[in-house]
Amino acid sequence: MADIEVTSTCEEGYTVESVINGEWELVVDALSNDGPSANEVLAADYASCYIPAFRVAADKHGYDDVGNIEVDVEADLDEDDDLVSIAFDMSVEEDLGDDEQDIVELGEDICHVHSALREELHADIAIESGV
Structure with missing residues (x-):
């Protein structure tokens, strides 16, 4: 098992939702509309x-x-x-x-x-x- 595990998903567009170590959620948007870039x-x-x-x-x-x-x-x-x-x-x-x-x-x-x-x-x- 890795020290850090991240699952990142992009359903459409440029917004990516990541789950870090199965616990923390982070939203990153390349266009800074739905979250920080x-x-x-x-x-x-x-x-x-x-x-x-x-x-x-x-x-x-x-x-x-x-x-x-x-x-x-x-x-x-x-x-x-x-x-x-x-x-x-x-x-x-x-x-x-x-x-x-x-x-x-x-x-x-x-x-x-x-x-x-x-x-x-x-x-x-x-x-x-x-x-």
């Missing part, structure tokens, strides 16, 4: 994976609770609707001082989505802590 889901998934990875990285640097983390994601598409860039603008409640960049980089190493993307699509991360 695959690129929109990828951008949200990247941030959703990076935030917990960032928390683990901060913990490894001695910050046991960094408080609220908010990530605004911007992704750019080319004329073929292929992702060409992703940027994260992060706000972190705890002041991380001189450890900010080290925590960002360790978070990248821990994030599974970051590891899965080709290098030119790795997020350009700007961080402001102590907000």
Whole structure:
């Protein structure tokens, strides 16, 4: 048995309904009419994976609770609707001082989505802590 099992169904048009591990439902629509597009889901998934990875990285640097983390994601598409860039603008409640960049980089190493993307699509991360 695989670690992740997904059944995706498209009855017509461009809307795909997926059931993940027999439990979670996700609707993705290439036209963004009935749900987010695959690129929109990828951008949200990247941030959703990076935030917990960032928390683990901060913990490894001695910050046991960094408080609220908010990530605004911007992704750019080319004329073929292929992702060409992703940027994260992060706000972190705890002041991380001189450890900010080290925590960002360790978070990248821990994030599974970051590891899965080709290098030119790795997020350009700007961080402001102590907000």
